Amino acid sequence: MILYSFPSSPFGCKVKAVILACEQTKNIIVEEFHPWQTDTFFRKLNPLGKIPALKISADETIFDSSVICEFIMDKAGKTTALMPDKFKSLKVQALVDGMADAAVSMRYEHFFRPKHLQCEDWYDRQRLALTSGMKYLDESIDTKLNQEILFENLCVATFLSYVDLRFSNEPFRKNYEKLYRWYDGYMQKHSFLETVKAKDHPIPANITRLQK
Ligand SMILES: N[C@@H](CCC(=O)N[C@@H](CS)C(=O)NCC(=O)O)C(=O)O
Structure with a gap:
């Protein structure tokens, strides 16, 4: 999976903390993308043009940070623990x-x-x-x-x-x-x-x- 984020994004930092707490660093790679970049691909992944966004398969990307965090916790079986x-x-x-x-x-x-x-x-x-x-x-x-x-x-x-x-x-x-x-x-x-x-x-x- 690919997490599109930027090092200064508070929403992105929250997701990255959840990735660490759920020990998911091997399953999620982080790609830096600035949301104000003029781009051709990103709005196809997230029509809102906002980071963070998590590409979970070739044709599925989820957003926003709250949904991504719950997705990661669920996948890792950590929802109740966290x-x-x-x-x-x-x-x-x-x-x-x-x-x-x-x-x-x-x-x-x-x-x-x-x-x-x-x-x-x-x-x-x-x-x-x-x-x-x-x-x-x-x-x-x-x-x-x-x-x-x-x-x-x-x-x-x-x-x-x-x-x-x-x-x-x-x-x-x-x-x-x-x-x-x-x-x-x-x-x-x-x-x-x-x-x-x-x-x-x-x-x-x-x-x-x-x-x-
Ligand atoms: N509710 C969203 C907010 C995300 C958000 O506002 N991200 C900022 C960067 S920190 C962004 O992408 N802004 C670009 C824009 O507003 O066009 C979430 O929780 O993911």
Whole structure:
């Protein structure tokens, strides 16, 4: 199987963490693809043009990251082990995916859109979703997360690696101390996750930029 992803994608990092937790590295190869690349093949695999996408056979590709994660856990027979309380896990995933949507949208607003077209109200609204989500996790951490290899913990840890990468100038570590204490402890305990942290990577030359 081929996972199309990019090293900085928070959704891709979540899937890669699940691949490791399910010991599926031999069955899934990762191919780097930037979703803003002008391409001819990728939209045939995922009409939405978004990564991650997992090609599972010559004529079948699945998306989005939530479906891919459940597919991998199911195939590996690990669903119950990683999600003993499935709806609790899925609720945390929904929250984190929403925060990731907001964070990626903030990144796109400032990175892909020319300055004169950027909308600060839009940026601030996305930032509010991100910070409200962090506050929610910070305040409910004892009932939502722990130090075990569970799906919800993998979702939060990989997402925070993206926040560290893209928003290191924000006061998040200071504002959500409990959440970051959990994160640092988790990354220390599960050092295998270092390899799937969000990373900067050169953006290919053939990408579409927003112009109008
Ligand atoms: N709900 C999707 C979100 C995936 C997503 O937004 N991926 C970004 C990269 S991190 C993307 O491909 N963006 C391209 C675009 O929006 O056109 C999932 O969970 O897989």
